[in-house]
Amino acid sequence: MKTPIPKAVVNRLPLYLRRLEYLAAGGTETISSRELAESLGRKDAQVRKDFACFGNFGRPGVGYPVAELITKLRGILGTDHLWRVALVGFGNLGRALVAYKGFQKRAFKIQAVFDADPAKVGRRAGDLVVQSAAEMVPEIRRLGIPMAILAVPAEVAQAAADRCVEAGVVGILNFAPVTLDLPGHVAVNHVDLTLCMEQLSFLASTLSRRAAGP
């Protein structure tokens, strides 16, 4: 825990957490690095090195205590408390995200929904009501919402992101296919479905080519 946790490790922590929570639900109390690694398609040494980034609470001959690890990981990831989230954009994707059980069951709760289309404003979104994009900045600020999910068209994504930052948001999950330009004190994560499909297209093409012959 002395040195900052490497980026590559951070990306794996949620993966470990998910698996550990599954194991805990099944009653597992300790797990070895090898077992955990194999269930995630990784090497045991990597798991040990990763966990060594924050304290040594594995026990030789036994393994790691599942419950302790979960607590520790949640603390590190910041999911030991609820994050309230604003959803910007109530198109197809936005609607799906509001209804998505995965967020509800975890540490994230969508607490406000905005859209620029007057036809969408006022519509019900789960137990929320879609608000006008014009009210976005004051409303996010009033509620003190720290995170936003952008599910808007590419053309308006940068502008929407700027307004989120203006409203005091510190983290943005962006679904629009553009690279956002934001101040360094705001965290951004990017999910581009088309990009994922293109990467998959490459992999599939390569594997097929290899299978077919040189």
Add this chain to the structure above:
Amino acid sequence: MKTPIPKAVVNRLPLYLRRLEYLAAGGTETISSRELAESLGRKDAQVRKDFACFGNFGRPGVGYPVAELITKLRGILGTDHLWRVALVGFGNLGRALVAYKGFQKRAFKIQAVFDADPAKVGRRAGDLVVQSAAEMVPEIRRLGIPMAILAVPAEVAQAAADRCVEAGVVGILNFAPVTLDLPGHVAVNHVDLTLCMEQLSFLASTLSRRAAGP
């Protein structure tokens, strides 16, 4: 083009492609590595090294020809032809994906939709009709569909993936929060929304902590 393209490079190619297509639409004919890099928040040397993986068609003093690069990138990524895709799971996310314009406008077309829930079978999904999961294997095989998108609950994801493979699919985009165990000749890409939020949570926590003090 001699050596296989490094994984890290492949992950950036769709990013380049997207930006280049945007530039081409705006009438740009050549672009320098520096300009391209900066618009994507990267270093110029990286762009040059990346492009050097496949032929040298940048011109010193001028830059890279946008149109040629686009053609080349599409060829490498395998998006120079249409990929027909099967969607498995017609829940909230599935519905959003069917309607998603991003796929339609690119090289991906959803051509069959399956769900295990009898209540959903027969419902319209765009210009398609949801089919029973029982028909999945023969139907995917009959149509010769090479790719599948899994938007099913975690509990059934592995089973659904197995059936996709059985049906001859070579690429799977998995939205379920589980690590799939699949044969090596099948490409997998994983999108886990909760995981993305957790990574964001970590980044936001870290940045806030840094802003607050030591």
Add this chain to the structure above:
DNA sequence: CGATGTGAATCGTTTCACAGCC
């Protein structure tokens, strides 16, 4: 023993720096 924690070796990626070309 079995399993951790960790230096050391390995591997891959990014960045630098500059020769060569337009």
Add this chain to the structure above:
DNA sequence: GGCTGTGAAACGATTCACATCG
């Protein structure tokens, strides 16, 4: 001058191998 292509250096991540501990 501006810009590419590329060795070489710097950096980071992964894997190995083994001393060490319960």
